Structures are given as structure tokens and as C-alpha cells.
Amino acid sequence: MGEFRMPSLGADMDVGTVVEWRVRPGDEVHRGDIVALVDTEKSTIEVEVFEDGIVEELLVEPGAEVPVGTPLARIGAVAEAAAAGTAPAPPAAPAEAEAVREAEAVPEPETVPEPSRAAPPRAPSGGKRRRRAKPLAAPQPAPAGRSDGRVRASPLARRRAADAGIDLSTLRGSGPGGAVLAADLAAPTDADVQSAPTAEEHRPEPAVSGAAPGAEAEPGAEGSTAGAKDRQAAMRHAIAALMARSKREIPHYYVATTIDFGAARTWLDDQNARRGVGERLLPAVVLLKATALAAREAPHVNGFWDDGFQEPPAVHLGVAVSLRGGGLVAPAIHDADRMDLDGLMGALRDLVERARSGRLRSSEMSDPTITVSNLGDQGAEEVLGVIYPPQVGLVGFGRIVERPWAVDGMIGVRPVVRATFAGDHRASDGHDGARLLTTIDRLLQAPEAL
Amino acid sequence: MNTDDARSLLEELLGRIAPEVDLAGADPTASMQESFDLDSMDFLNLVTELHEETGIEVPERDYPKLRTIEGFVDYVSSASRSPA
Numbered sequence: 001m002g003e004f005r006m007p008s009l010g011a012d013m014d015v016g017t018v019v020e021w022r023v024r025p026g027d028e029v030h031r032g033d034i035v036a037l038v039d040t041e042k043s044t045i046e047v048e049v050f051e052d053g054i055v056e057e058l059l060v061e062p063g064a065e066v067p068v069g070t071p072l073a074r075i076g077a078v079a080e081a082a083a084a085g086t087a088p089a090p091p092a093a094p095a096e097a098e099a100v101r102e103a104e105a106v107p108e109p110e111t112v113p114e115p116s117r118a119a120p121p122r123a124p125s126g127g128k129r130r131r132r133a134k135p136l137a138a139p140q141p142a143p144a145g146r147s148d149g150r151v152r153a154s155p156l157a158r159r160r161a162a163d164a165g166i167d168l169s170t171l172r173g174s175g176p177g178g179a180v181l182a183a184d185l186a187a188p189t190d191a192d193v194q195s196a197p198t199a200e201e202h203r204p205e206p207a208v209s210g211a212a213p214g215a216e217a218e219p220g221a222e223g224s225t226a227g228a229k230d231r232q233a234a235m236r237h238a239i240a241a242l243m244a245r246s247k248r249e250i251p252h253y254y255v256a257t258t259i260d261f262g263a264a265r266t267w268l269d270d271q272n273a274r275r276g277v278g279e280r281l282l283p284a285v286v287l288l289k290a291t292a293l294a295a296r297e298a299p300h301v302n303g304f305w306d307d308g309f310q311e312p313p314a315v316h317l318g319v320a321v322s323l324r325g326g327g328l329v330a331p332a333i334h335d336a337d338r339m340d341l342d343g344l345m346g347a348l349r350d351l352v353e354r355a356r357s358g359r360l361r362s363s364e365m366s367d368p369t370i371t372v373s374n375l376g377d378q379g380a381e382e383v384l385g386v387i388y389p390p391q392v393g394l395v396g397f398g399r400i401v402e403r404p405w406a407v408d409g410m411i412g413v414r415p416v417v418r419a420t421f422a423g424d425h426r427a428s429d430g431h432d433g434a435r436l437l438t439t440i441d442r443l444l445q446a447p448e449a450l
Numbered sequence: 451m452n453t454d455d456a457r458s459l460l461e462e463l464l465g466r467i468a469p470e471v472d473l474a475g476a477d478p479t480a481s482m483q484e485s486f487d488l489d490s491m492d493f494l495n496l497v498t499e500l501h502e503e504t505g506i507e508v509p510e511r512d513y514p515k516l517r518t519i520e521g522f523v524d525y526v527s528s529a530s531r532s533p534a
Contacts, residue, residue, distance in 0.1 A: 277508065324470060
């Protein structure tokens with residue numbers, strides 16, 4: 001518990017402007033609650049808090065543009081409030097069980113990509129938020145040290161710490177489970193941080209690597225009052241920076257295949273004929289589900305690159321959504337591989353609507369583990385994508401078209417879709433990418449099982 | 451519902467999905483998806499909103515009939531006169 005910092009809502013974000021606070025000092029917050037609206041170059045994001053606690057102080061005025069990592073608010077432990085009699089005694093079991101699950105699911109050393117360092121944990125899946133139903137839990141301290149004496153840290157953080165002669169155990173990690181990330185090394189290493197990991201902690205300056213040097217909080221609310229034209233320019237700028245970084249840093253390779261969409265088309269037609277307008281499924285949903293399942297099976301295509309391949313414990317499917325007037329965002333559908341098609345359709349509809357109305361959540365911006373670019377029925381037949389760093393893969397689907405197609409020595413007309421995979425050659429090889437596409441193909445031949 | 455009503459309804463529904471759309475200046479025989487840059491989700495939302503407003507349930511096989519402004523207006527005005 002302690003400082004709630006300006007999260008990095010994607011690798012392309014260096015600064016953010018607090019547009020509005022949704023909480024006041026004294027408010028009790030729970031993991032996943034929306035506490036503030038933050039304006040980025042791309043859109044306005046609803047920022048979620050990632051721990052339970054009591055808001056003690058808001059440190060940044062609305063309108064201020066601050067670098068990623070800047071403390072925005074101080075959040076105190078619920079237990080303190082409980083001791084004062086303002087909250088019920090916390091049944092700790094659920095949170096502990098969850099912490100254990102998370103610890104088991106993530107291989108040691110636990111790592112997350114730098115851009116996600118200040119991001120909250122993923123939201124509950126299924127689009128339905130359960131935060132109110134979740135019992136109050138004891139605050140989970142985030143000690144970098146573990147009982148076995150091994151400090152959780154990303155490989156990059158380890159190397160930098162070794163280079164600088166810093167003892168990792170003196171740091172307070174901001175990653176999941178308290179893992180020390182490279183960015184944490186820039187923070188002071190004073191013992192206070194460790195001995196009092198509560199609301200009293202106060203770090204003087206957020207020196208986050210990647211934040212513009214010398215960038216200071218500016219009261220001018222230019223960003224939030226900018227017109228649509230400025231927003232367009234800012235969006236273009238953000239995309240330009242991220243895509244340039246991707247092509248500069250990531251050695252892309254591409255594989256492609258044409259998939260017979262006949263079985264899926266027939267199944268969808270049959271389903272949709274029996275469904276009301278509001279319950280119908282789009283082909284995109286079938287493609288997304290097949291991709292999410294395949295990403296779980298294929299090695300090294302779902303995850304991040306942070307000085308080494310980092311395997312996430314889940315499939316959070318980024319979906320490229322084009323915005324009216326230009327530009328695009330690629331927020332995540334959490335745990336897409338575990339949703340049924342109806343759930344996924346609802347999540348997609350909701351995500352597209354919120355992406356276009358500027359109401360995405362912070363976890364959706366920071367969590368994607370692999371992205372899908374689906375051109376839909378107005379698009380070209382093939383898209384060879386550019387990977388979103390720090391992700392290591394992007395799946396592209398073109399428009400579904402009718403083409404002559406040979407099956408069992410006979411030629412017929414079938415709906416087909418061109419599927420491509422852009423892979424990060426540092427993390428995987430063409431063989432892995434090909435395997436992903438082959439798996440997607442196989443899954444699409446049995447749509448009823450998706 | 452006459453054709454004028456159907457047209458104003460279309461204008462209203464499109465306004466919710468793509469606020470910048472100018473129906474008056476558009477070619478009534480061109481594909482709306484192309485003219486207004488609507489994707490398949492937008493089109494599904496249009497059909498869903500149509501159902502919510504009028505009760506007209508468009509089966510998927512009829513989607514092609516609603517692709518143009520003219521087609522949409524004709525379909526909706528005749529469907530509302532003789533409910534299928």
C-alpha cells in the first residue's frame with residue numbers, strides 16, 4: 001500500500017493528464033475501482049486502482065500533466081481503518097488464495113514488461129465487474145524479498161542492479177507480487193521504503209526510466225481541452241512513436257496462410273438464423289476465440305519481450321479498433337481464451353463502443369499479451385501487422401472472401417480468410433508462427449467446439 | 451411508416467453510431483458501409499437499434515437489402531406496413 005502512481009497505459013505513453021478524480025480523501029477503494037480519468041495522447045482512460053485501501057491524499061490537481069510513475073495519490077491500508085473501527089474485519093482467505101494462485105501461475109523469476117510496471121492487475125474477466133462482491137481483504141504488502149531469500153525481479157532489473165551495485169532486497173518492487181522491475185531501480189533505495197511500506201512512504205521524485213527528462217507537472221490543461229484536431233495530431237504522434245520503436249527494435253518475421261472459413265460460415269449462419277438480432281455473432285468473434293486458444297498452445301508468441309521472453313499467465317487478447325476520424329487503439333479482452341463465444345461477443349461489442357467513446361480502462365490498455373488486427377468486411381484481403389511493443393506477436397485477418405478452393409480433388413467456391421502472423425524473431429521463429437496459424441486453422445474447422 | 455419516416459429514422463440511428471455522417475450529402479444507392487466507413491459491428495448495431503426502435507427483426511439473409519440508404523428506407527417502410 002502506498003502511492004498510487006500514474007500508470008503506463010501502453011508502451012507509447014510517457015505522460016498523462018489527470019482530467020478528473022473519481023475519489024476523494026477518505027474514500028475506501030477496492031482493486032479494480034476506477035479512481036481517476038486520465039488523458040493520454042490517444043484517448044481518455046478510466047484508471048483503476050490495483051489494491052484495496054483508503055484514499056488518504058490526492059497529490060495531483062486535475063489538469064496537471066505528469067510523467068508516468070508520478071505519485072498521484074496516497075492510499076492507506078484498509079487494516080488501519082479496520083483497526084479504527086470504520087471497516088469490518090477482513091477475511092483474508094480469498095486474497096491470500098489469489099496471491100498464491102498468481103505466484104504459482106507465474107514462473108520464477110516473475111517479470112512483467114516495463115510499460116506495465118505501474119499498471120493494475122487485470123480486471124475480472126467476462127466484462128462483468130465483481131468488485132463489489134469481493135470481500136474486504138487484508139492489504140497485501142509488496143515485499144521484493146521472498147521467504148526463500150530469493151528476490152523477485154525482472155532479468156533487466158537484476159542486470160542493472162548488479163551493474164550499479166544495488167542490493168535488490170533493499171528495493172520495493174512495483175511489479176506483480178512485489179517483483180522489482182528495471183524502473184524501480186531509478187527510485188531511491190532508502191531503507192524507509194522497505195521498513196514502512198505503508199501510506200507513510202514518500203518518494204521524493206519519480207525518476208522513471210523512459211519518462212522525458214526534465215518533464216515536470218504543468219498546471220496547463222492543454223491536453224484535456226484540446227480540440228478534436230489536436231487529438232488527431234496527438235494520436236498520430238503516439239502511433240508514429242510506437243510503430244517506429246517497434247520497427248526499430250523488433251526484428252519482425254511474417255508467416256501467412258489461407259484458411260477455409262466454410263465450416264465457420266455455415267455454423268455462424270445456422271446459429272444466427274436462430275438468434276435474435278441482439279444475440280447474433282460476428283465472424284470476428286470466432287476468429288478471436290480461435291486465436292486466443294491457439295496463442296495458449298503455441299510457444300513464445302503470446303507474451304512480452306523485456307530483455308528476454310516473458311511468458312504471461314494468461315491470454316489477454318489485444319483487439320485493434322479503428323477510431324472514427326482516424327487512428328486506432330488496441331485494448332485487451334482479458335482471458336479471451338476462457339470466454340465462450342457469447343461472452344466474447346459481448347466483450348467485443350462493449351470494448352469497441354468504449355474505445356470509440358473514449359472510456360477504456362487502464363488495465364485494458366496495459367495488459368494485452370498478443371494483438372489481433374481484423375480488417376473486417378470492408379478491408380483488404382491481407383494485413384501484415386506491426387507488433388505492439390513489448391508484445392511479441394500480432395495476428396492479422398483480412399476480409400473474408402469467396403474463392404475457388406480445392407477439397408478432395410474437387411474445386412468449389414468457399415469463403416476463405418487470409419491469416420498472417422507477425423512475430424518477434426527474438427522471441428520465436430517462423431516455425432512457431434506457422435504452428436500458431438495451423439492451430440487457428442484447425443480450430444476454425446470445428447467452430448462448434450470454440 | 452412512410453419513406454420519409456424511414457429516412458429520418460435511419461438518420462437518427464446512424465447518428466448514434468457514426469455522429470459525423472451526413473445523410474443528405476450521400477449517394478442513396480451506394481453502400482453505406484463504404485460511404486460512412488461502417489464496419490460489421492457498426493452494421494450489426496444499426497440492425498439491433500432498428501429492432502429496438504421498431505420491432506423489425508431483420509434476418510441475416512436480408513442484410514444485403516439494407517446495405518444502401520435506398521435499400522434500408524424501402525425495407526423498413528415496407529416491413530413496417532406489413533410485418534413479416
